[in-house]
Amino acid sequence: xxxxxxxxxxxxxxxxxxxxxxxxxxxxxxxxxxxxxxxxxxxxxxxxxxxxxxxxxxxxxxxxxxxxxxxxxxxxxxxxxxxxxxxxxxxxxxxxxxxxxxxxxxxxxxx
Amino acid sequence: xxxxxxxxxxxxxxxxxxxxxxxxxxxxxxxxxxxxxxxxxxxxxxxxxxxxxxxxxxxxxxxxxxxxxxxxxxxxxxxxxxxxxxxxxxxxxxxxxxxxxxxxxxxxxxxxxxxxxx
Numbered sequence: 001x002x003x004x005x006x007x008x009x010x011x012x013x014x015x016x017x018x019x020x021x022x023x024x025x026x027x028x029x030x031x032x033x034x035x036x037x038x039x040x041x042x043x044x045x046x047x048x049x050x051x052x053x054x055x056x057x058x059x060x061x062x063x064x065x066x067x068x069x070x071x072x073x074x075x076x077x078x079x080x081x082x083x084x085x086x087x088x089x090x091x092x093x094x095x096x097x098x099x100x101x102x103x104x105x106x107x108x109x110x111x
Numbered sequence: 112x113x114x115x116x117x118x119x120x121x122x123x124x125x126x127x128x129x130x131x132x133x134x135x136x137x138x139x140x141x142x143x144x145x146x147x148x149x150x151x152x153x154x155x156x157x158x159x160x161x162x163x164x165x166x167x168x169x170x171x172x173x174x175x176x177x178x179x180x181x182x183x184x185x186x187x188x189x190x191x192x193x194x195x196x197x198x199x200x201x202x203x204x205x206x207x208x209x210x211x212x213x214x215x216x217x218x219x220x221x222x223x224x225x226x227x228x229x
Contacts, residue, residue: 008151032216034216034217034218042222042223043201043220043221043222043223044154044201044220045220046217046218046219049216049217088153088154090218092216098156098159098169099156099216099218101153101154101155102153103151103152103153104153
């Protein structure tokens with residue numbers, strides 16, 4: 001089992017729709033979770049961090065965390081073509097004190 | 112603006128050559144990291160350093176070495192480059208705990224170096 005798993009996609013959504021990106025992780029004691037956006041050929045950009053169970057909203061982005069299910073998600077409301085990118089989920093593993101990244105989900109927003 | 116820079120941005124080299132990738136940051140962060148990214152494999156940690164006197168191996172350190180010359184500088188060397196080291200390399204930084212709660216986990220990436228080994 002991979003430490004952090006994401007569906008590779010591509011996930012295609014129409015402009016204006018809600019995009020839902022999912023991530024599961026293996027370390028039950030992990031406490032810190034992150035979503036990065038990466039445009040093709042560019043570096044990852046941190047867009048959301050979440051540390052407590054529940055929802056965290058920032059503009060059009062909502063991160064959702066369920067530690068009991070070892071599941072973290074990212075919702076993008078009113079999706080725009082400029083949201084088309086690869087979204088990386090990252091989890092801080094308590095052992096080794098480092099971030100582990102999923103392979104990423106490709107999102108395509110069609111206008 | 113506080114930033115993370117990498118040089119070179121692109122490099123083509125031949126098998127067996129020694130090359131160095133450099134990373135500098137003006138964020139004032141203590142912690143620095145080197146990752147490589149391959150299609151379908153995500154980001155994998157090569158080495159990391161929590162301060163100038165601290166160097167740690169990541170999951171894929173074989174064939175690589177690092178040097179932390181100063182708080183702001185962290186270099187990655189490929190001692191004898193091979194074609195399967197062709198990848199996109201990223202440097203990242205993060206703060207240290209310093210009673211800031213979990214925020215120190217947030218990592219910030221440089222623009223990347225695209226390395227091709229022929």
